[in-house]
Amino acid sequence: MTMSRAEMQKKARNTALACLGIVVGMTALAFAFVPLYDLFCKATGYDGTPLRGAAASGAVSQDAMVVHFDTNVAPGLPWRFVAETPQVEAQLGATKTVFFRVTNTGTTPSTGIATFNLQPGLTGGYFVKVQCFCFNEQTLQPGETMDFPVVFYLEPGIKADPNTRDLSEMTLSYTYFASKNGQPQAALATPAGTRAN
Structure with missing residues (x-):
């Protein structure tokens, strides 16, 4: 069974959107990591944080x-x-x-x-x-x-x-x-x- 050109374009678009979503999500996590790590250290005293x-x-x-x-x-x-x-x-x-x-x-x-x-x-x-x-x-x-x-x-x-x-x-x-x-x-x-x- 062969896919039509429209189906291939839809599949490529969905793949691109999924990849973009992953990139955006990873970027958001990278920005959130520093304040979350800081809160963790302050709450637990981890790594010498008083x-x-x-x-x-x-x-x-x-x-x-x-x-x-x-x-x-x-x-x-x-x-x-x-x-x-x-x-x-x-x-x-x-x-x-x-x-x-x-x-x-x-x-x-x-x-x-x-x-x-x-x-x-x-x-x-x-x-x-x-x-x-x-x-x-x-x-x-x-x-x-x-x-x-x-x-x-x-x-x-x-x-x-x-x-x-x-x-x-x-x-x-x-x-x-x-x-x-x-x-x-x-x-x-x-x-x-x-x-x-």
């Missing part, structure tokens, strides 16, 4: 862990960024506050946004940030200095988890990036000695 929550309300444990603070500034942002202390000893279940100082060392106003990570990644589900400056765009005038607090506590359950109970320290790492429209930019300026095409 949890967000209210102030600690449970009992304070006698156990403690050392929390190190690592501060970085990406190239292209003329800021100096330091923690008030390189580390603190935090009792499990007790709320701690640490201040971070940011100074614009440039000659023009600039805007930055901080991202963070917690290592080892397994500790993310037990590190709860009550208040943080991360992901909030900040604009500093030339020479301006601002102090930003991070308020956090460590869930006592970290010592009951067989994957984390032997850990005694963790590192909370922040990196400030130049920001544009609320998004971190790897480099906003063209490096010296190069020209845009």
